[in-house]
Structures are given as structure tokens and as C-alpha cells.
Amino acid sequence: MADGENVYYRGEGICNLVLATEKEKQVYRLMKAGKYSGKQGCNKGHRAQERSKWIHQSLEDNVEYIKNIMVPLLTDAFVVIPKIREIPQGFTERIEEEIKHIRTAHKRVQEDDFRTVDPATCSALVLPDFCYVTDISTNTCISSSAPDAFPTISVEIKPKKGFIPLSALNNDSSTMKTGVCKFCMHQRLKESCPQSGDEIGPYFTDKCPHKITCPSIKSRARMRHALHGLCVTPQNNLKICQNGIEVYSEFMKNEIGKILQQFFGDSVNGLKNGMRKQLEVQTFVDLIIDALLYVPKKSEIHRSCHTVLKSSNRQTKDSPCVAHRKPVQTVYSQHCLNSSYKVNHEEKSEPSSLPHNCVLDRILHVQTLDQMDIEEIHPLYVKVKEHLASHPQDSSNWNLYGPFTQETWLTPCLEDPLSQPDPESIEFAVNQVKRHNVSKTAQDCSIMVAMQQISPNTSSENNDMVLTDSYGRKYIFSVVIIDLDPKPVDKIKKYHRQQSDIVQAFEEEQSENEAEDGTLND
DSSP: OOTTOOEEEEEEOSSEEEEEETTTTEEEEEEBTTOOOSSSOOOTTSOHHHHHHHHHHHHHHHHHHIIIIIHHHHOTTTOOOOEEEEOOTTHHHHHHHHHTTTSOGGGOOOBTTBOSBOTTOOEEEEEEOTTSOEETTTTEEOOOOOTTSOOEEEEEEOOOOOSOOOOSOOSHHHHHHTTSOHHHHHHHHHHHSOOTTOOOOTTGGGGOGGGTTOOSTTHHHHHHHHHHHHHHSOTTSEEEEETTEEEESSSOBOOHHHHHHHHHOSOGGGOOHHHHHHHHHHHHHHHHHHHHTOOOOHHHHGGGGGGSOTTOTTOOTTOOOGGGOOOSSOOBOOOOTTOSSOOOHHHHHOBOOSOTTSHHHHHHHHHTTOOSOHHHHHHHHHHHHHHHHHOGGGHHHHOTTSOOOIIIIIHHHHSOGGGSSOTTSHHHHHHHHHHHHHHHHHHSOEEEEEEEEOOTTSOOTTOSOEEEOTTSOEEEEEEEEEOOOOOOGGGHHHHHHHHHHHHHHHHHHHHHHHHHHHHHHO
């Protein structure tokens, strides 16, 4: 980070604070206090030097996980490996003071002597600023900043869990979860236990993410339906930036018509006001869908082939690359019963038909690495923990807490589940826990789509990353997957508790609705 660089607040999640640099077009992710990875905890009781070491180790684990696991599975056409960069001494204290008035109330966490970012922090993860159109092969910004250039619009979408697991458990909870997706059930829990910042409106069933990654031949209509719903009630699942500045989200709702008017420029066919806004929103949504369904050139996909484990006895020299190996489970056009989208019989029985190797296809197939429900994974996790308590020497062999090598983490994801160890063995339990955690990364990731309209006179012959709307206007664009951090293995306990709370809240609402229906029918 250059001295005097113009740094500004971009956003934050549970674990990281994100800053952006205007000149370099880069983002810096600073780890929040107490969010360090590893087998042992690191807290304020440790000296600053020790905490600084833990922070740096956590960043190295993150880079290793993305490089060795996420890039082979999602391909380097959509994933950029972050770099670790030192930050100036005293920077965290200064930035804390500068941004405290900008942050939303529920993000201002005071935790004893810690501030948001540990003062001992001396390094950060650095990535290109994907709010601008980026050449993924060179990690360079290609958005034009000329005075007469159109603005660059970026859309951050959280696809969430794009399928309903076919749990082997045969109980009421499992039956319910095979009909309603986790996202829609989770909304009931948010309604019953709202937190500061939660925004639950009457349209939440419109943005069911199950429709965004829906693998149907008619998925475009379902995706359009979901994206319109996200625009109405974005929650934490949609954010729009214009030239790197947040303009539309859960907490920043500018008039979307004015935003799109600047993005598109001249009015469409002379239409104005409400009709113009309707057409521009529809055109904008269609461009996003085109980007999400875009398939990179084969040469880009095949760049990931060299990362496949050559030592695996299931891999040969001529084996297809990781990106072309799919999990055993076939995803059909499932339908969430809670969705307001009306699906016909043909759609329900159609096999997956998302364009092969588009960003949604890659994310969906990594998500489906976890073919078990959390109610099945949790007992396996407990079994592993009990084994480690009596056989601690196995911890270094399994690397559950890192390092994240291809041999110990990628191999279980590539193996055919039918050829894996005996289901009663401890090796099977370890592999399933790892597959679950890799799947959770894909369920919690974000997709960044950046677009900028280019002049009709601009040549695009040598640029494959160009979209054309229904009016013939052309746009350069980029699609990137971000937020690919490894999930702590011990977080499975939290997932299990959360799932129980989600199901309970959904069941209670269902019972209340049935009681109301009975009263009305009397």
C-alpha cells in the first residue's frame, strides 16, 4: 500500500474489513480481531507479536486453500489467488478512526480492548478491485476512466445454496427440507429473531436463490424472477456499485432508475419515466444473466489442469481436468415449494442444463460435493473429534486445520463417493467432513459481475468478454468468484445448531398458518 494512497471503506463481513484504493484499483482485506484460523485460539492475552504471527499464518492458510482447492475446482477463469502484502505500522488505528462514522450500526463491534481490526495487524490480503471490469488473466483493470466513458457498474450476488440435498434420513425434518430450500426456511428464523440490519419484506420468496442456480432449460425465466426479487429486497445478497462506490444495497437504496439511466445513457426508443425504468431494469437483469451463463474459452478452463494431483492413482496423464469432473449426484430442476415462481411439470423433470463450465455451473457442482445433510455430517464430525482425542497423532496426517494441500483436501473432493472407504471407517468420516466444508465455501461465496458500455466504434474483435443487449449496445465485462475462505471444521457444531433453529422456526410458522386456515374454514 503506497504511502498517501487514497484508501476508502468498501464494506465488511463477519471476519473481514474491506478497503479499496482509488489509484491502484485494488482491495485490501483486513482480518477482524479474534478471527484467526488454526487449532489453537489467539486472543488479547497474547502479545502483539504473537497475534501478528497468527494473523499472517491465517492469511497464508487462506491463500493456500484458494490456490490448492478452489482454483482446481472452480477454475482460474473465475478465481484469482490473493496476495499477502504488508501494511504500514499504525495504519489500522488510523483507518478505524476514519471509517467509524461510515459503518452501519450493527457492524460497530466493541469487544473489550480489541477494536474491529487488531492493532497488531501488519499484513492484509490484496486482490484487484472487481468493482471494475478486470482482465482475469493479467489481474489488470480494463474499465475506461476517460471523462466521456460510461460508468462501470458492478453487481455482487451471493448465490447461496443452489440445490436441495437429497438426505438419506427419513424423518419429518428431512421431508420438509427436500421440499423447501434452506434460504427460504432461514427467512422464518430471521422473522422470529430479527437482528439489527435484517430486512424481511413480503417479497423474500421472490429471491429464492434456488432459482438463480436452477439447472433448468427454462432457468433464464427463473433467474430473472429471482434477480428482480433481489432488487426489491437485497438483504445481504445483492450489492450494486457504480465506479467502485456503493449505490444500491440493503443499507443504500438510491433510485435504481437513475443509476441505470447513467449506465445506459440515452433513453430507449425515446421512452421515459416508468416505462423507461421498467425496460432498463429488464435489460440490466438480462445482461447479468448473460454474464452468469457465459462460458470461458476452453484454453482458459484447461489452465487448471496442471493443478490436478498427478500422484493420485485415479488420475492418469490423459485424464480430464478437475473442472470437467462432476460429483456423482445429478442435479435435476428441483423446485422450492416456498418460491412464488410457478413451475410446470416439464421443468421439474428436466436434467441439469446450465451451460457447462459457466460460473453458476462450477459453483453448483462444488456445492453438491456435500451430498449429506448437516444432520448426517454432524455425527461424522463428532466421530472424528472423538478419534482425535484418543489418537492426536492423526491430526497431522489429516490436516483438518491446515495446511490445505491438494493431497489431503482436494483428493477427497475428486474421489467417486462409491469408491470411497467403508462408511463405518474413520477415513470415510474425515473425507465427508472435508467435502462438507469445501461445499460450504461455495455456498457462502459471492459472484462479482462488472460491466461497462463501450462506444459503438470500439473494436471488440480480440475481446471475448463482450456482451450485447437487445438494442445492440456492447459492454465489456468480467465475472469473478470471491469470498472463498476455508471454513473452520469446528463450525460444523454451529451449522448443526442453526439448522435445528431454522427447522423449528419454519415448523412453528407452518403450524400457525394451518391453525389460521382451520379458523377461517370453521
